[in-house]
Amino acid sequence: MTLSPMETAAAKTPDGLAKRIRGFSDRTIAWIFVAPTIFLLLAVNIFPLIWTIRLSFTNFRVNRPNNDVEWVGLRNYERILTDPDVWNTMQATAHFLIWTITLQVLIGFTLAYLINKKFKGNDMWTTIIVFPMMLSPAVVGNFWTFLYQPQIGLFNYVVAFFTGADPASFSMIGDVHLAPWAIVIADTWMWTPFVMLICLAGLRSIPDSIYEAAECDRASKWRQFWTITIPMALPFLMLAVLFRGIENFKMFDLVVQLTGGGPGNTTTLTSIDLKREAFEKWRTGYSSAYAVILFVTVFGLASIYVKALNKVKER
């Protein structure tokens, strides 16, 4: 019989210590088990966050470490909130958020509803549909620029095939009007399966007996859909929206590879703008304030949303 690492360790420990380990109270063990995790999260998340907050009140610049660091109070915050460019970025982010979530919920729910009809092979098709969301957004986003090429791209070819337009006449990522849609399409392609999976879980959680009862009461299928299916799947749908909302508010990798924020600033989402301020213009103090504003926004909106979600669940 081979000894497990624990036993080997136990065999080597002197009696006194062994007794002490054995004698650890549950409370001590709990702390020993939890402490490393908490410590690492404090070091890599909370400490930097506090540092960011501190920097946000200064005019510090990483690329000029010898400059005097001045305490500027709330000036960074004031400048961000009054900057029209920042508001344009917010608008681009809002456009991106609203459309991706709307499309993903519509398509995702429809797919889930159909998959729930339990046709043959639905497991296999579900797995295939899920592929895009498991892949690296940066690598996939980079390849989408190839699909969007005006002359040679597959996307333009397909659009041209169905509409008869000249495939070289439009550029999804070079045109100010089309670029915001280019990122919406790619994101929807990638993340619809996520919404679909959650909706599917919601639909599968509805017991058959409820539909059977409705059938006995002669409720029409249409009525069953609106009075049973939708309300009972709603908490799941809302959860999906929460996850997609948070993720897309932070969106960086897919879009930065697809459009890099261009053309102009049409697809500069907040994370991309923040990256430019922090790592290209090196305005550390300013971008720290920017980061704090974003974090407070996500956290605030998410908390309000979770409260609403819990209310729906209780109903």
Added chain:
Amino acid sequence: MSFSVTEPTKGTKWFAGVFVALYAVITLVPLLWIVATGFKSPADSIAYPPVVVFEPSLEGYVNLFTERTRATPDMLEAAGPAETWYDQITRERGTVISGPSRYGERFLNSVIIGFGSTFLCMALGTMAAYAFSRFKVPLKDDLLFFILSTRMMPPIAVAIPIFLMFRNLGLNDTHLGMILLYTAVNLSLSVWLLKGFIDEIPIEYEEAALIDGYTRFQAFYKVVLPQAATGIASTAIFCLIFAWNEYAFAVLLTSGTAQTAPPFIPTIIGTSGKDWPAVAAGATIFLVPVMVFTILLRKHLLRGITFGAVRK
């Protein structure tokens, strides 16, 4: 077969099946296109209209793994006949291989950082999850929420101080730094998922073990861990995939030694413009392992992506 009012009719099933299959096929096209482009010659990759049937070529893969220099016909002749098949391919383009490209290195970095952070994350995560599941930890709900909330921060927002901190500690652009960082990023996922899996193991097993004279540690090792094996395995795959795919931190904090594949693949360029077959080849090698893992994970997929909030 018993009749049930909730069983969809044959027609409904047929319609649903066709519609879903159609969507699946459409959604698969970009991925198939990546794989196909990897096997195209440069001319085929930019042909209009896009070609579906083509003569497969390994040029993309050769270009992906090598650096090449242009050579005059005289030089090619002086070098003698090509010794290997990949030499042959590059010579047909009037170039000679001057050395290996960085792709191998970058891929290896992804493997080291991915597996390193997954291992660490699982070690810490299992312990914390066990404690949260079985013991009365003070402020348990607050701590769990704190762990989850670390996930809400935009990576760019914490990247500035992490960049400064890593620079002071000499961790910038090192494997260790990235492993620690990805471990911290994934801890929220592993703790929440594993807690769910451990919650499902009946506590009676451990109680029986404790009565039999096992210590808490032994009960944890010999009873709980084997019971949670599937859960631990699928959580590990999730952590691995997240670390594998991560881009924001990688692009900001690494440039040379510890750079992973996602920031590197988009920068692959050929001698004249973007070498799409090479990019596609690099992407294929990078993406296919994840697809295999996805198939293995399909039972636990939902749980993983929702941090255990939704269980089937």
